Amino acid sequence: MPFWTAGRRRKASAEPEPAEPSATPPRSPLAAVRVATASRETRSFGRRDVDFRFDRVFIPSLIIDHTELVLRQAGVHGNEGFAIWAGTLSGGDAHVATLVVPRASGGPTRGEISADTTAHVLMGLDERDLVPIVQLHSHPRKAFLSDVDAIRPLVAVPGFISIVVPNFGFVNLADVAQWSVHEYGGPERWRELDNNERQRRFIIDDSVIRVD
Secondary structure, three states: OOOOOOOOOOOOOOOOOOOOOOOOOOOOOOOOOOOOOOOOOOOOOOOOOOOOOOOOEEEEHHHHHHHHHHHHHHHOOOOOOEEEEEEEEEOOEEEEEEEEOOOOEEOOOOEEOOHHHHHHHHHHHHHHOOEEEEEEEEOOOOOOOOHHHHHOOOOOOOOOEEEEEOHHHOOOOOOHHHOEEEEEEEOOEEEEOOHHHHHHHEEEEOOOOOOO
């Protein structure tokens, strides 16, 4: 579907074991995030060889956290932020795995993704065998799908989702009640999802669980 507890057991010994050398410090901070650019090779796992239809969307909380950061980084400069969620369709549901951050231009009232950047996004997803599921962008105040937003979806395929986030992303993005969500149905035809449907269809899974 192309789009444009096992610890080491110590042996008993009368002689003390020599001290192990200290571990080499990591080359990068532990909090570093791996950000990919160009793909080294095209991958194909058959993830795109399915019909573009899904009901629920499962999103890891780390994707939520990093999307919130991307939107706010643009927002502090008074600009709309943009992101794409991509992943896999399986069993009638969508599973988000990847956050795509496209280069954007514009300002507080009209941000824009160029045709060239859109083509690079879709090409990068093709190479990685990933399906674009949701596009997101922020508005300076109220979240709604503008006339310009309605005309230019990233993926013009029925079922594709557009999410608009208010206040330049300075909200709790994990609260789906804050989102304005619209499902693409055809040229300039969108269906807005009410809060009950948003709560049912968008499920945020914990990416990290602390166990005491």
